[in-house]
Amino acid sequence: MFYSTDENRHGLAHDPFKAIVSPRPIGWIGSRGSDGSINLAPYSFFNAVSDRPKLVMFSSSGRKHSFRNASETGEFTCNFVSRHLIDKMNASSAAVPYGVDEFVLAGLTPSRGELVAAPYVAEAFAVLECKVTEIIEPKSLSGEPSENVMVFGQVVGIHIDEAILREGRIDMALAQPIARLGYMDYSDSSEVFELFRPKV
Numbered sequence: 001m002f003y004s005t006d007e008n009r010h011g012l013a014h015d016p017f018k019a020i021v022s023p024r025p026i027g028w029i030g031s032r033g034s035d036g037s038i039n040l041a042p043y044s045f046f047n048a049v050s051d052r053p054k055l056v057m058f059s060s061s062g063r064k065h066s067f068r069n070a071s072e073t074g075e076f077t078c079n080f081v082s083r084h085l086i087d088k089m090n091a092s093s094a095a096v097p098y099g100v101d102e103f104v105l106a107g108l109t110p111s112r113g114e115l116v117a118a119p120y121v122a123e124a125f126a127v128l129e130c131k132v133t134e135i136i137e138p139k140s141l142s143g144e145p146s147e148n149v150m151v152f153g154q155v156v157g158i159h160i161d162e163a164i165l166r167e168g169r170i171d172m173a174l175a176q177p178i179a180r181l182g183y184m185d186y187s188d189s190s191e192v193f194e195l196f197r198p199k200v
């Protein structure tokens, strides 16, 4: 099948776009407002965009609280979602009013960053501390700004729980990262294999 997205007539029960662009890592964003309130929410429009410098990005569909806090304070954390945290990650996605602390809502422990004042999830196996580098409103083909806003941040510090390290590497069988698929589907990395790039 083929369909053009201007009419988006795929004829399927649900729009397949997010199932095609999957699996997506989940950026579980911890932030602090200029009023001192703390916030936590998952974003699967999230990824690393560069290694040197280490840059990550999350995209907010509308100006949500994580965007507001990151733009107010210039900081956020990105927490690694492992299998044992999936229900707490989901609980933290509730659409609660500004200022409601999702760490309390989800039963998680907030720790203050080493290099940023934004909170991170003490229970997470790995955490990126980030400082905002850019905020972009991505445009559509027509040049109209969309409802979305992308927050880019440079990773300034990294926490790793040494329990997930084996022989100097993060062991994915121990870290059990969760990815977002389409619809209401998620996956863990239950099968991990190596593939080496061709040598020319």
Ligand SMILES: Cc1cc2nc3c(=O)[nH]c(=O)nc-3n(C[C@H](O)[C@H](O)[C@H](O)COP(=O)(O)O)c2cc1C
Pocket (backbone or CB within 6 Å): 026, 039, 040, 041, 042, 043, 044, 045, 046, 059, 060, 061, 062, 064, 065, 066, 067, 089, 090, 092, 093, 094, 095, 096, 180
């Ligand atoms: C796994 C998962 C991924 C999500 N990804 C996004 C996303 O990429 N962008 C977005 O705007 N909302 C996303 N959401 C919804 C937000 O988490 C939700 O709207 C939340 O209330 C936003 O919180 P905040 O206003 O405190 O930032 C996602 C929810 C879940 C459960």
